[in-house]
Amino acid sequence: MKLAIIMGSPKGRGSISAHLIEEMTAAIGDEGEVFVFNALRPEQFDKVLSCDRLVFVFPLYYDSLPSHVISYLEQLDAFIKEYPPEKKPSVYAVCNLGFYEGYQTKWALGRIQCWAEAVGFPWKVGLGVGAGPFTIHLPPEARKKTDEGKKHFLQLLLSDTAGDNIYTEPDIPKEMFVEIANAQWTPQLEANGLTVDDVMNPHPRQN
Ligand SMILES: Cc1cc2nc3c(=O)[nH]c(=O)nc-3n(C[C@H](O)[C@H](O)[C@H](O)COP(=O)(O)O)c2cc1C
Secondary structure, three states: OEEEEEEOOOOOOOOHHHHHHHHHHHHHHHHOEEEEEEOOOOOOHHHHHOOOEEEEEEEOEOOEOOHHHHHHHHHHHHHHHHOOOOOOOEEEEEEEOOOOOHHHHHHHHHHHHHHHHHHOOOEEEEEEEOOHHHHOOOOHHHOHHHHHHHHHHHHHHHHOOOOOOEEEOOOOOHHHHHHHHHHHHHHHHHHOOOOHHHHHOOOOOOO
């Protein structure tokens, strides 16, 4: 079984999507042959379409898809129309986001589903990973829901089974998540010469 994983984060390093892809590839092990493509380079479409499963892994941008992922989907769509593939790979998606609730990825995952349906490929399931950058630093007991979600997604992927989208959050209260996040981004603002007030109540620029 061949899997094409399409990396949808533009980051060169420190990407949570890259981290999720590494984890997924390790978990697939001998059960499949993984080929990783980058949405920043929309090429090798014939190789992508020779795979049995397509997995789009991307960050949530403004409750939607990064624009280069949209462009990738449009170009792949055009390629499929020009060179209809012999087989129809199943489509999966994994979206991580900065905010707490994985459910916020519902609409972004839905866009990948719409794309799959428009090109005539079977849509299977999506995974929305809440608090993505935060989760990877948590001890195992605080990421049980996240790990369970990833495990369930992998089971569906390996058995090529459709399911309801899976949404995960860290196993800590949201209030604690917000406090920790504030403790991180406030010093970052100050290091860049800004205050919380500059961000929360931006004043019009004086020329
Ligand atoms: C341009 C931009 C828009 C973003 N929009 C959202 C958003 O709407 N909701 C959210 O929770 N996080 C948002 N984020 C945060 C990213 O989803 C989050 O940092 C994610 O972990 C990045 O994944 P990556 O490291 O794989 O690129 C945004 C980040 C950027 C750079």
